[in-house]
Amino acid sequence: MITENEILEQPSMFQKCISEYKNLVSSVKEDLLRKKYSEIGFVGCGSSYYLAMGLAFNIARLSKGRIKTKAYTGSELAFDLNKINEGSLLIGISRSGESTETLYALKKTKSTTNATTIAVTCTPNSKLEEEADHSISMNFINEESIVMTKSFTSMAFIISVLFQDILDNGYLDYSEMIFNSSKIILDKMHNEIEIDIKNIDHFVFLGYDEYFAASMEGLIKVTEMSLSEVNSFPTLEFRHGPKSKVNDKTLSVILPNPVMLQKEIEIADELSKLGANVLIISPKKTNNFKYVAFPYGRDDFSDWFLRVIPLQLLGLKKAVSKGLNPDSPKNLGKVVKF
Template identity: 35%
Template sequence: METYTEKEIRGQFGALRKILSKKQNLTKEVKEIRVEDYDGVIFVGCGSSYYISLIALSFFRELFSNCSEAIPGGEILLSPETHLKEDKKYLVFLISRSGESTETVRAGEFLKKNYDTTLVSLTTEPDSSLVKIGDISIILDDAREKSVVMTQSFTVMVAFFLALFRGWKNIEIFDEEMVDKAEKFYKTTRDKIKSLLSDRDFDHFVFLGQGYAYGLAQEGALKVKEMSIGFSEGFHSLEYRHGPKSIITDKSLIFIFPLFYDEEKRLAEELEDLGGKVLFLGEEWGILDDIDKNYRFLFWIPIFHEFGLQRALYRGLNPDNPKNLTKVVKLD
């Protein structure tokens, strides 16, 4: 029987198409925001939503000059003075799939009470606490999920931020044809991903990326942890040389999301020389250099979703019931 997790991984392309068909309406909800009116732009989330924040931050910084930062919800609550000034005005994106993550909701309430902010809530749930505290709410209900592990909504939220920021600059966004290419790529690589499990008895998983792909690396590592209870790590690609490579063995499987081909290819060769198996997810995997680098996440995210899923099934685990986890982290 197909799990919710499987259905939602497979369904992310359909969800993307629905979001694209509504992109004008989604952008309209925030079209009156003038980024230049703010001293800073902040992205707040927890867990996977924090990694969305990191990716959104990279997309934003490529296009805008405002001071900007991605901050976990708990950090806002415990150490706000490290990041915020009382005499500044902030545009704040609060990100939560459920809209109920306690630390994100409380961070929003704290910011609203203590700072000059406009809160933009991004969630899949229209009746959530996050919607109630937001000055503006963006509800991506086509990406709602039943599974514990965040999959399709992650992809859709990343795509939404890229579309939003490019829309503010009147830059074209990818279309359904690009989503079709990504889905075709996913279908042709599923067996290839599954075969990795019989290649070697891997027990160490590494995800590497630079630029916005660093957020993908963190999320990829998290998916393997959550779904398959695997020892996994995420790093900036070139940082992996500086200490972490010491634990590479022939049971290490390393995923590289290359935005900077030459330097990251050189790193891949170094790590292979140390005995690790490297998946360099560029042209060798059918992800061509002529694909806009900001669209490559459409091809990369389903790879680590599928790998986490297949490793869970291979180990006899139920991806809908991951160890020690619940769909929403709610605190008393």
């Protein structure tokens, strides 16, 4: 299957991003260092919106609040629900570079403000790239599947490396940790984690901030590929009503953060007592639950997109168990245009 192969290719894509990093980001990095933006918007649609959300949370965190960030859907900027402030930066994210709302968002922003625009795509010579002041175009990603997998994590990775670099956070060490962790995550999901996926008919993905963005991307992946019931919430919010749906056919996947780890593990224990199957995805392993642990050694939340990989695989496995073809998701095409 094309989708499965592309999920498994993610470590090699990270490696390629690292080798091409300086060439990919040279003009963008120069602009960021010269102008020192205090406000950055990220805009995308579908999976690219949750990519924008995760990046917005993380870059504000890495800059310790010096850089104000916000994630936008393409439509809210394109059709005047919101706007970018004068003199800020807008980064448009689109695998194809052709998503209508994201393209309109950049056009509207350029025509109504003096904001700088950057396009991040996996397709060379796209309309989004032509519209933007600068671009990062990763044509080597070459994703064939309709469902975004390696393109999502690769675009998240290259932008994360860029800001780790600009903020002097040791981007080479960061890159190495991401690459090594991705290999271990795939290995554990294939060889160590046993889940009776045929018996699961309700998925719940829980996390905060960057990890909520990862949970929402997981919701999209499992929905697209397997047409299953999927929910996503900030972790403790699941206790306030939605936990009424939990039963022995629920798989609850928690993406805990280092600040609230103990409280989130307590929720895992509560859900387990209600009959749910529980899976934890985190570098910090605790007992009692199935765990995908990996050697990411920082508490900066910048591993957030790695935690999408197990959720991609869950969607793939559930689709196959239902006799569905994840390469041909229902009602979907590769590019969404008006």
